[in-house]
Amino acid sequence: MNVNKQPTSLSSRNGDHDLYDTSEETIEKVALEFIQLVGSQYVISKLDERRLRSITKWSPASPSHIPNLVVLPQSTAEVSEILRVCSRNRIPVLGYCGGTSMPGAIAATRGGVCVDFNRMDKIVEVHKEDMDVVVQPAVNWQDLNSHLEEYDLFFPPDPGPGAKIGGMIAMNCSGTNAYRYGPMRQWVISMTVVLADGTIVKTRHRPRKSSAGYDLTNLVVGSEGTLGLVTEAVLKLTSVPKNLHVAVASFPSTHAAIKAATTLVQSGLPIYALEFLDKHSMWAINKSGLSKKLWKENPTLFLLFSGLQAAVQAQVETARRTAEENHCKEFVASARREDIDLWWGTRKSVAQSLMEMKNHPTDLFLNADTAVPISRLADMIEETHQVIAKAGLAGSTLGHVGDGNFHTVIVCPESQRDKGEDVLTWAHHRAIEFEGTVTGEHGIGFKLRDRLVDEVGPEAVAMMKKASGHALLERFR
Known part of the structure; x- marks a missing residue:
């Protein structure tokens, strides 16, 4: 099995050859162990297949940032044994589910083993009366909601179409429903997690509240795989939304649109979702x-x-009035299912629409997902427009303005990468100046590691490193 054909040793390239061992000899040895564990068809060494687990159209990475090996387990026990083998041989590990991550969270910067969960895609059990569901990590959230329809139950988090539960937990994802329902963290009751040394941990049982010890569940949500790999989760459910209505309001300026949005938020109106798209979008x-x-x-x-x-009728009329007070050019609303599907489907398609703006397949899709206090949102978005225009780039702003989270997107050729990255770096720093965050829902990944230090400080990052086991790994130095 030819498992380590990469340009140079990832260990030596990253200066941590004493910490990790991704030599060809070691990878060959553990590959044989994995074959005995899961079968040869589920241990992947082909270069193209390995690259697919780290480099995507949403999250490009360096050609060298790919795993040495991909393994597809089918149970928590197999995941535990895989991590035991990797720990024993000092091999770094990454998890993989849907591959929709944007900030480079799946980039294998040190090579190692990619644990692909796509054989673990079962909806284990629905507890209708308790309004929760037990799932494996590779369950797609849309498939889950289709399955829940017969129970008249609903799982609210709605990130990109290909996202799966394991990755959604790792990144604490959100989506258009977050204004009403909150991010992923609010919908995870408990989980089974495999730690780096193969230890299996159940964070808690199924009650919706508990004061028993540390809140390990919420500690793991958003930890991006640094604390362990999730192999099963208990998710909270709610009833299917009733009497859905959709509205679209067009404004003469960004300022007018954002002012209307912030007024609605400040009014306390219980809107289901509140989204903004600029004229470029x-x-x-x-x-x-x-x-x-x-x-x-x-x-x-x-x-x-x-x-x-x-x-609902009262909410629609209040939204109409607020829009008109902010010089709305047009306000349309509907309860027809076909209008809801078409109009809201348009909002959900905007990322793919922006991707279609590439003039060449090698053009870049650069993005940021900053979030700021709602009172600073209009200033943040308008300043971002000015910076993009000054740089002479094609870009747009859009997003979940109901909770102050918006995306800056730049589509440009490789030759303009530096300009595009400079704009996003500016956006990150400006968000911090506004007491906001560099990432509202996409996570830190590989791309924003330095920005995390800017936001929370070196002391907080050092604490995170200790929690994620870096102190334990020091014994290998």
Whole structure:
């Protein structure tokens, strides 16, 4: 088995050859152990297959940032044994589920073993009366909601279409539903986690609240695989939203649109979702042809409402009034299922629409997902527009303005990478100056490690490193 054909030793390239061992001899040895454990068809060494686990259209990485080996387990016990083998042989490990991560969280910067969970894709058990579900990590959130329809239950977090539960937990994902329902962290009751040395930990049982010891569940959510690999999770569910209504409001300026959005947030109106797309995003949607409707290319708010019929009608009228007070050019609302699917589907398609703006397959899709206090949102977005324009780049702003989280997207050729990255670095620092965060939902990954220090300070990062076991690994130095 030819398992280590990479340009140079990742260990020596990263200066930690005393910490990790990804030599060809060691990888060959552990590959044989993995074959005995899971079977030869589930131990992958082909270069193209390994590259697919670390480099995607959403999260490009260096050609050398790929694992030496990919292993596909089918049970918690197999994951435990894989990590025992890797710990014993000082091999770094990464987890992989849907591969939709944007900040380079799946980039294998030190090579090693990729644990691909896609054989662990079972919905284990639905507890209808308790309103929870037990799932394995490779369950897709859309497939889960399709399965839950017969129980009249609903799992709210809604990131990108290909996202799966394991990665959603690792990154503490959000999505368009987060304004009403919160991020992933609020929907994980407990989980089974395998630690770096192969130890299996169950964070708690199934009650919705507990004061028993440390909150290990919430500690693991958002830890991006640094504390362990999740092999099973108990997720909280809610009832399916009733009386859905959708509204779209078009504005003459970004300032007017964001002012309307912040006014709605400050009013306490229980809106289901509140999203913003700038004029560049609306142009991209029209140009891509991914929506069956031709939209006005103005700054636009997309809103969803749900609840009792009378309450929803009142919410829609309040939103209409607020939009008109902020010089809205057009406000349309509908409860028709086909309109909801089309209009909200348009909002959900914007990332792919922006990806379609590439003039060449090698063009870059650069992005940031900063979040700021809602009172600073209009300033942050308008300043971002000015910086993008000054740099002479094609870019847009969009996102979940209901909770102050928005995305800056730049599509550019490789020759303009430095300019694009400079804009995103500016956005990260400006968000911190506004007492915000460099990432509202995508996570730190490989790309934002330095920005994490800028945001929380070296002391907090040192604490995270200790919690993730770096202190334990020092024994190898």
